[in-house]
Amino acid sequence: MTQSPNPMLDRSDTRVRHDDSLMGAAREFLDRVKSGDLGMLPVAVGLVVISVVFSALNPVFLAPNNLVNMLFDCATVGVISLGIVCVLLLGEIDLSVGSMSGFASAMVGVLWVNMGLPVGLAILAALVAGALVGSIYALLFNKLGMPSFISTLSGLLAILGMQLYILGPTGSINLPFASALVGFGQLWIIPKWLSHLLALLPGAVLVWTGLSVMRRRRAANLSAQPLGRLVLKAAVLTAALEFAVWYLNLGRGVPLMFGLFIALVVALNYALTRTQWGRSMFAVGGNREAARRSGINVKRIYLSAFMLCSSLAALGGMLSAARLASSSQQAGTGDVNLNAIAAAVIGGTSLFGGRGSAWSALLGIIVIQAISNGLTLLNLSSSLRYMITGGVLATAVIVDSLARRSRVSHGRA
């Protein structure tokens, strides 16, 4: 073997090709895609196709204010989808997130409007109810070995029943329009100057953490990512975000509720990728027995995921109640459930467990809402909308399955 006199720790094996240049990065990306590690590619392709098709059919689709409306809608189901990502990572499912969101919105309506409790207390109560439901699923799973598919399916019906029960015969409660909750759900926008400032943040964080990691890796005699690539990444990201913010500010601007959603995505992403809990989630999803033998408390991981999922579903339900300014019997029914699950899968979280990221909820929900918004603009009946959304979900799952097969044959699990 020919080696430089002082080879870096991770560069001493000459069998491995290292792609440091920009061309190398492109080649690495192509290799990854070919082996079935699709990443964000399906979403990117999907969004381009959607934008071209719908804006050709109705130019309003890409108008700034339509996009702002879309972001309001994204935030509600997106938060629910974030919880779905957690259970999917373990290879489990929660089919009751729609009912849970509807029940939470009903709880807020009843406790706050009908019974006159402070709104904060009502929200807290709904979140606790979500956590409680999640812990029941985890209990059934851990103690009785009940498949989450079944326990949450019965949960779907039971919680829907509870929603109808507490709403009573009137069936719907209007939330006060002047309240902060409804303002948050319908009106509040991040100030223009702040939104531009916030759009700079991801790029800055990327460069800052990138530089510190680079320094530490160099000090530890490990190879580090080239500076050029890091700067280019940050520059492209910042430019894209600034453009998006500028475009949205041509309309009403960036919804505060969407900002909350993004903050939750970032927080979950940190927890999943940079903490022991997150590592354990991936381990349990990948190989439960291996995780157990390496000392991970597998039952507690399941408990945390189910609780997180139901709590986020409750939060999403309250956001959509705020968005509609009402708690009704229809809240959380219909396609909420499937949209939340479809968003996670379309965004790249595998149904088979062990693969995915918090970002998939964000990317997936944008695709779902774009389709639903575009179809609404075309004035299509809901029958057609259901069929088309169903087709998109099927396509996403097919892509997931094919990519998984390809990954297995390329040794990437």
Add this chain to the structure above:
Amino acid sequence: MAGSTHIAAQRGERILSLRGVSKKFGAVSALTEIDLDVHAGEVVALVGDNGAGKSTLVKVLAGVHQPTSGTVEFMGRQVTMDSPAAALNMGIATVFQDLALCENLDVVANLFLGHELSPWRLDEVQMEVRAWTLLKELAARIPSVREPIASLSGGQRQTVAIARSLLLDPKIIMLDEPTAALGVAQTAEVLNLIERVRDRGLGVIIISHNMEDVRAVADRIVVLRLGRNNGVFTPETSNQELVAAITGATENAVSRRNERRDAEARGETA
């Protein structure tokens, strides 16, 4: 934790000592009055036919099963191991036959699984350095520690599994059929690895059906038969002797067949 300067125990010192260990599952005696010693810097091979009690013994030592009677001494103190975690914390690491690695995670994540550095802000750089250092010490040939386990060969996975058990700085490492699924070259790699682990001053218990591998790497060969000790041999022992001890010298399928044919022959002449 593992480091090249660390010496687990004085070479030759007795680390583990079992006296009269029995394990009953209801009416079945899986282990009867087993004695076993393991010293630092020694490879002990456990051999025996199917049902001889090898796996039960390993599970007792790994804390999966508790012995019905008998004493276990570890580093000179009598101990009870009531859970896998207890055995692990004491310094008995086990590499099970199915390896138990997460294929979706990379080598570093698997090595440190459940024992990550700084749980609230994973120290990836430090973990990667430690992973490379450990693999270098074992002279293991892993192309990249940032590839998922799924892309590694069987021998490389075995290496990762062994390296992971070393990370907790055990005194003894038990390997259940480490070469069962491996090709010729990978088997040699794993045997080299076992020798390097021994040279670090650890006690190694290896279970294998492959007499060639056992003979190549073991310092002592302990034969179990029907849950009892059936002799301790050296690698120089002939194959016939070993097979005789494993199957029962006077009473085995071969001898029974011969006896039956003899009896038939006598019956015909009578």
